[in-house]
Structures are given as C-alpha cells and as structure tokens.
C-alpha cells in the first residue's frame with residue numbers, strides 16, 4: 001500500500017475550449033481558437049471546438065461523473081470571451097460584462113461545492129478573445145491591463161466561493177506554440193515575438209496575482225507551468241552544458257522569472273538581440289510570492305547531442321508520440337526542490353493519450369492505468385524524499401478537443417462518443433476512483 005498524506009488533494013482537470021462547445025451561445029464572443037480552428041489546415045481533420053463535449057449543456061451529467069469518481073477537486077478554466085465578449089485593449093476599454101457567461105460558472109461552482117468538490121479555477125487556458133488578438137494580443141504590452149480587468153470581474157463574482165486560482169495554464173504553450181512554432185492560435189512563427197509574448201503573459205500573471213490578493217486576501221494563488229527534465233543519451237560535458245541551456249530556454253524561461261525574479265542568465269545571453277523588451281519593475285511584479293506552483297508533467301525531453309533523440313526501441317510512447325517516463329517526474333520534482341525556492345507543488349495535469357475503443361459498452365485502457373499508476377508512484381517517492389507535493393490532478397476528466405490534434409487524441413478517464421455525446425467511464429476511471437478512495441495505491 002502506498003498511502004498519501006492525509007490532506008493530499010486528488011483531482012481531475014479540463015479546460016473551457018476543450019470541452020464546453022456552445023461557442024455562439026449566451027453572448028459568448030469569438031476566441032482565437034474559434035478563428036484558428038476554422039482556418040483550413042490548422043487543426044487535424046478540420047475539427048473545431050464548436051460542440052466539443054457539449055459540456056456547456058451537459059455539465060450536470062459531467063458533475064455526476066465527478067461524483068461517481070469520488071472526486072475531491074475539479075480543475076477547470078474560464079472562457080474569457082464568455083465573460084467579456086467585447087474586450088478591447090485599452091484605450092478602447094473592456095466592454096460589457098456578459099452576465100450569462102458569469103452565471104454559467106457561478107452555477108457550476110455552486111453545484112461543485114454542494115457536491116463537496118473543491119473548484120480549482122484557471123483564468124487563462126488559451127481561449128483569448130479574438131478582439132484582443134486583433135489589438136495585438138499578447139504582443140501588445142497593454143493586454144496585461146485587460147487581463148487584470150478580466151481577473152477582477154471573475155474574482156469579484158466567484159471569489160466568495162473559489163479559493164484556488166491559477167492565473168495561466170502553460171505560458172510556454174501560449175507563447176511558444178502560439179507565436180514561435182505556429183501550431184497553436186494565433187499561429188505565428190516568430191521567435192522574437194514569442195519571447196515578447198511570453199514576457200507579457202508573465203507580467204499579466206504578476207499583476208493578476210496582486211489583483212486577486214487585493215480582492216480576496218484568503219485566496220490561494222498560483223500559476224501552472226508545463227515542465228520536463230531535459231536529458232541526453234550520453235553524458236559528456238557538452239551534453240550537460242547543452243541540457244542546462246535547453247532547460248533554461250524551455251522551462252527556466254518561465255520558472256525563473258516567477259520563482260527567482262530573473263530570466264535565466266545563459267539563455268538570456270544566448271538569445272542575444274532577440275530578448276524581450278522589459279521595463280525596470282517587471283521582474284519584481286512577475287515574482288509575486290505564490291501559494292503554489294502547478295506543474296503539468298507528461299514526459300521528459302530526451303536529446304541525442306543537440307537534436308531530439310529518435311524513439312527508443314525499448315520505451316513506450318503514447319499516441320502523442322510522447323515517451324512514457326515516470327522517473328522523469330520524480331527527477332523533475334526533486335530538481336525543483338533542490339534548485340528553486342521552496343513552494344508547495346500540485347501536479348495540475350498528468351495523463352496520456354492512447355487509442356481507445358469501445359467493446360461491449362466498455363473501454364479497457366490498461367496502458368493508461370499503468371501510466372497513471374507509475375506517475376502516482378513517482379509522486380509518492382518524491383514526497384518520501386521531502387518534496388512538498390500537495391495534490392495530483394489527472395488530465396483529463398473527459399476525452400476532449402486536443403488543440404491542433406482535434407478529437408484524434410483521447411486523454412480522458414471517460415470516453416466521449418462525439419457523435420452521440422455518450423460518456424463511458426474507462427477502466428482508468430475505475431482505477432483512479434480506487435486511488436482516491438484509498439488515498440493511494442494498493
């Protein structure tokens with residue numbers, strides 16, 4: 001038996017654009033993901049989030065699933081374009097607050113609490129209002145004020161009940177996938193712009209954190225970063241130097257400003273003239289004291305010299321072609337503990353996409369069960385070795401819209417038949433239910 005500490009939080013996570021659908025309903029404005037997914041060639045199979053899991057209409061059924069799972073905590077995100085559909089970057093102003101959008105999350109929060117499920121709310125999980133993008137999006141420094149206004153509207157409405165706030169989910173993806181690699185909305189491919197966007201995202205995190213605390217002194221505020229260990233096939237001094245620099249460019253670029261109040265020095269030097277424009281107090285603002293760091297872990301990054309290593313013959317890969325490597329999670333957690341200022345950590349996402357099929361009304365997903373088990377073991381080991389890990393959230397409660405991959409990748413504990421919207425709990429759902437019930441692994 002591997003029992004977890006008494007107050008360890010077990011949860012499952014989702015995100016607004018990935019599950020809600022109802023993109024034209026109740027006054028919701030257009031988001032950059034509506035625009036992007038409707039642009040031919042951007043998303044696998046032409047899929048869009050127009051309907052997704054239809055959670056906007058079926059949230060009560062999904063709450064029943066959460067109850068069935070015995071879920072103590074549910075992490076979800078709020079769709080900015082439902083709250084401020086006409087938001088513009090100043091001086092144009094934030095536009096009208098959409099009462100119906102707020103009411104949706106209001107009733108969800110009430111129902112979660114009535115079911116004894118703690119809401120963990122993410123303010124930004126990538127569905128930026130398109131009009132803000134038209135005003136320059138994350139490249140326009142003034143967007144930080146728009147983000148603060150949005151944060152204030154949401155916190156004023158939900159802050160009497162929601163205690164756990166994350167400002168951003170995975171700024172790496174917002175900035176680097178959206179502005180450098182062009183694979184996420186808004187689909188730009190410019191390294192300089194990606195670094196500037198990253199800086200504004202981080203700055204908006206710092207300012208929003210201050211705004212939440214001003215409105216709600218008992219709030220627990222954090223940010224969610226996707227991190228991985230950078231590892232190499234061989235272990236020469238060149239390999240080590242390369243791995244350090246790559247860590248700084250991908251992970252430290254977000255982690256260091258937030259926890260140390262500075263960009264990592266070698267990466268900053270390596271970017272030379274591409275570094276972002278920053279103003280004198282920015283890093284102080286970004287490095288607000290945090291109640292927790294949310295960590296999304298899926299895989300390690302393995303290199304052969306300076307190139308990504310080809311697939312290993314003796315390793316397992318998910319449908320995303322991500323290596324299954326739970327020891328990387330242990331190494332990441334202990335690295336954070338050794339090298340960074342102390343902060344409580346939650347695993348805010350962990351999970352795997354595998355090919356799932358329905359057989360006689362059931363979905364048997366032993367590989368996902370193994371994946372979850374191994375990663376939960378890694379969490380327990382990290383706690384044994386002194387890591388201040390407070391919780392674990394499985395990604396995801398439901399199969400959902402996997403961004404540029406559309407509906408082709410299934411991460412859920414629950415299978416979603418997109419034609420009928422039928423939900424079928426997978427074997428991994430049952431496995432995770434047992435984990436929650438026992439507060440650990442048998």
Ligand code: IFM
Pocket residue numbers: 015018170296349395402403411
């Ligand atoms: O689906 C995404 C989620 O939106 C952010 N973290 C990674 C998941 C799997 O790719």
